[in-house]
Amino acid sequence: MGKNYLSYSVAIILKALDNGYQYGFDIMDVTGLPSGTVYPALRRLEENGFVLSKWEKHTIAQQEARPPRKYYELTEEGRAALAEALSRYRLLEQTLLPVNENKPSRQEG
Amino acid sequence: MTLSNPKTRARFWVWLIRFIGLIVPRRLRSDWRQEWEAELQYREATLAEWDKLNWQTKLDLWRRGLGAFTDALLLQPRRWEDEMIQDLRFGVRSLLKNPGFTLLALLTLALGIAVNTTMFTVYDAFVLKPLPLQDPDSIVHIRGLNREGRDHPLFSYLDYLEYRDRNTSFTGLIARNQFVAPFGDGAADATSATLLPSNFVTGHIVSGNYFSVLNAQMALGRGFAPEEDRTPGTHAVLVLSHQWWQRHFHADPNIIGKTVRVAGSPFTIIGVAAQGFIGTEPDAPQFWAPLMMRDQLVGGWYQHTWLTERKAASFVLTGRLKPGVTQAQAQAELNVINEQLASAYPAPEHNKAAIAVVSGGTFIQFEGLMSLLTAPLLTAGGVILLIACVNVTNMLLARAAGRQREIAVRLALGASRLRIVRQLLTESVLLGTLGGVAGLLLATWAIRLIYPLVLAQAPLPSAMIEGFALDLSPDYRVFGFVFLISLLAGIVAGLAPALQSSRPNLSGALKDEGSTFGAQFSQSRLRNALVVTQVAVCLTLLIAAGLLTRNLQKLQDLDTGLVTQNVFTLAVHDHGAHPEPNHVNAFYQQLATRLQTLPGVRNISQAERQPLTGAMHITPITIQGQSSPNGPPIQANFNQVSADYFQTLGLRITRGRSFTAQEAQNNAPVVVISESTARRFWPNENPLGKYIGVGLTAQRTDDNFPQYEIIGLTNDTRQGWIWQRDETFLYLPLPPAPPNKATAGAYLIVSTAGDPRAVMKAAHGEAARLDAKLSVWLRLVDDSLAVQMMPFQSVALLAGTLGALALLLASIGLYGVMSFVVSQRTREIGIRMALGARARDVIALFLRQGGKLIAIGVAVGLAGGAAISVLLAVVLTDISQFDPLAFGGVAVVLALVALAACYVPARRATRIDPYVALRHD
Structure with missing residues (x-):
């Protein structure tokens, strides 16, 4: 997947990650895309090196008695691809809100 | 919360x-x-x-x-990638573990695939491969059709000009035709056993735009200039093909401007076509000459009149469509022009009913007749591949029996059945793919070996054979085809074993009971069915081959009713060397007189047609009291012959007499007929003295055909095609030619005492001395016979080869199955022998078992053979389609080979040491 072939929905996922949303469900919330689109897109982005995934620290998960979550972040390449996509999808810049305390998202690594 | x-x-x-x-x-x-x-x-x-x-x-x-x-x-694709690689790795390992099995299976598949690949490669070269021209897709041929929708391919020069100048669909329209002519000064080898003397070459006469329309480049010199396309007979120039320039002129770089003789006239070489340019036909010409030199090169029909007569149909048309113009559009436009021409110059017998524009981007268009010819070959190829697949199926089944424990363990550990099937299929597809690679190599090698042999069989001068430019190197279509049939073969061969062996009786297999008595019997039914199929299919193919071989044999011993040994024919072609048409007749008279004096000449006669070179001429006839004026005319074969014709060819006068030289000279109304003609028209009467009205060239409308008195009867013959008995034959006196007309296609027929070759050489010399400008063609009648035999020979050879391959594969299969059965029953044999069975008994046991399968297979195969012989009946000449020798002989051979394939493993079984056998697990 070359940089020039980023579709709008993939670009919006990259933008969401750039704005600080790290979990699949948060990305769904903020983009409005269905889970059947977001997850496969994340996997493809990871395969292409635009996105990195990491597992949440066990200690945090254990505290809350739930399995650790997987979170995603942009790589340098992903950032470049996003910049390129933003030049094509002008409206994207204003679409998404940055992470906000009231949203159901966390920043622990 | x-x-x-x-x-x-x-x-x-x-x-x-x-x-x-x-x-x-x-x-x-x-x-x-x-x-x-x-x-x-x-x-x-x-x-x-x-x-x-x-x-x-x-x-x-x-x-x-x-x-x-x-x-x-x-995420599914990742699963297949992963497991496929795992399966492949495992498959390679298990194939390597059993090198004997793997090699035999590979060889079997390779043979089956090679046969099909070879056939496909030939098909590809003729039908699918684009011509080596720039933008071959825009090249089309223009075909005329007559009222019955049959081909009426030739166009007159005048019509060509109309089509060329009036159309808007083509960037250019070419008129061309092929001819053969003697090349150079050297005398031909008169005794070579080819259809044409050895110094004959193929040329194309082409309109001046030929090279530009086809976008041909020149290696040396130039193509034809516009003025060379205008005035007839003035620009004797030619362009050599690259291949001919290399072969015959040793790639002489200073060839341009040199003069060569073609058909007795000097021609200046003005160009050499670029390497790889062969025109639009697979039998590429040795050179191209301008259309305007037609009279000097071709002569014959429409000599001098082809430029002015609209009925002088002499050329085929080929064009290049303008970009964006479809064939249908071009066809519609040409049909409009055709209709305009037909109404401007009405001549119902010459006008074309319609024009068809057909794609010319490949050598041949695949049409009805071709598919009819290729269908039996394709079937045979498919059958051989099927036999090969069945062989491998059998081998896999046998091996699966040995792997039952492994599979059972995997199933017991939780592998799904689908997983096991996929694993086993991967193995067989791997086998198929490897077999495909080997088959492709084998086919390429076989084509390289066989193609020159096939060409050498053609009775043509070497220059023409060298010009044959079929490109038989494999291209992406061949690769694709091999890939597909390999995949198919792998799946077909592996599916049944994979399904069957993935549902073993777990507890039994784990306890390893499979190798003793119980488990193999359920599987043996499928195996037996496969063996029976193989024998049956193989026998069907062999019967076809047997029938064709017997047919050939019959043809070779066939009595044509003529004595053809030591007889040759001599024909003269003047290629426009002499403008006065009667010159050839005078020449024949003089030559005949001279030949009489040659030692070894027994008899000389003259005839309008030479024997055994294809269909004889036919004429409408009337017989008093038998033909109704409104019914369809009765047709009869005939030849016009001199009085000595009967003697020259050993025809026996069975009643009455033959005509005298005097009668021939006076054009007397007498006729000699064949006995079958007499039987047909006067079954219980004496035909001598009766009259036949012979129309010759007359139209049916005038019923006053000249009446000929029957003066003699001859024995029956096959004078046209060897496979066709002449139902009717009339011998009419050859009249002396009128002084202003050439007798077209007349032949001298000479019989000799002893070897005719020396006489032929001398005759050639005499002819050259009489008139060096005329070219003389000599031909043994036996050679004509051999040429007619050729298609039968090649078909029989091809069928025989395919049949032998099928036999080889079927015996390998049978041998494999019997070996397996023997190995499975080792323990049982040990017990039998320990209890006192002799070697003979053990062999008999296995032969009985194999024999039963063979017998069923043979019975089914005979039925299949009977079915296929119905299809073959068309080409069978004189034998019944249920020829007992073909059916019986082939069945016996197959049964013997099959029994031998059983015997070898059975014999091995008798060498088993009972002590070892009883310990065998």
């Missing part, structure tokens, strides 16, 4: 994700499940924390959870 009881709340999501996760590749499964569960649980917990967990949000969670299914589906 804290998470009071996350476990109970999470249960539903866990269940959903676990369920969907079943289809996620195992390697990724736990991570995948964890990610989804964590997300869903966390979300649910968060919602609960915010007291927002209502039906709406729950439904939303449901929806999102179902999205996991799409996610899982999109």
